[in-house]
Amino acid sequence: MILYKYRTLDDFKFVLDILVNQRLYATTYDEMNDPMEGVYTHDNGVPQESLKALEDNYKKIKFCSLSSNSDNPLMWAHYSKGARGIAIAVELKEKTDCREVNYKGPSHILQPHSLEVELSKRSFGFDIERAKRVLCYKNEFWEYEEEYRAFAGKGNFIDVKVKQIIFGEKADRTDKALLKKIIKNLDYDLEVIEKGSLYVY
16 A cells, blocks of 8 residues: 655755655654544543553554645645645555554543453553554544554664655755665655656656
């Protein structure tokens, strides 16, 4: 599956890191632009220790936000500085835990069955899974993003195969020329797309 990372060209070194090292930077939920990230509701019967374990875990989990759509004007406007940046098409490794975002509002934690409580006590993985589910819920007004979230294992980076770079319609001519020179010297093939043009290096 091909997914897209929208970026501005202001922080050139971050773009170069993606292209040269073929990896994405993952961060925690509090670095996201949605103030409702990590918000959830729960039944009254959910034990406090379960809620504490949930919050402790989702504060540590690192992920990268991607989109399945490379041609969304709102995404270009919001995440690519008004189409002055780029969208980078990447293919995730098979082992990467990547999940589609659910736009039905905050996640709701049900009162657990006794088996779930026991699993939670015995298994760190059970708490991590529940935390990831919470982080994959957003309010419906974000639905235009068509977001997927790729979760990092250890560290802050997720390995990918970079397949394509798309320049926004208003991308600076000098930035484009410099980036194209860099792309020519990469040790893999990368498709470069501009409005009305197609270049393969």
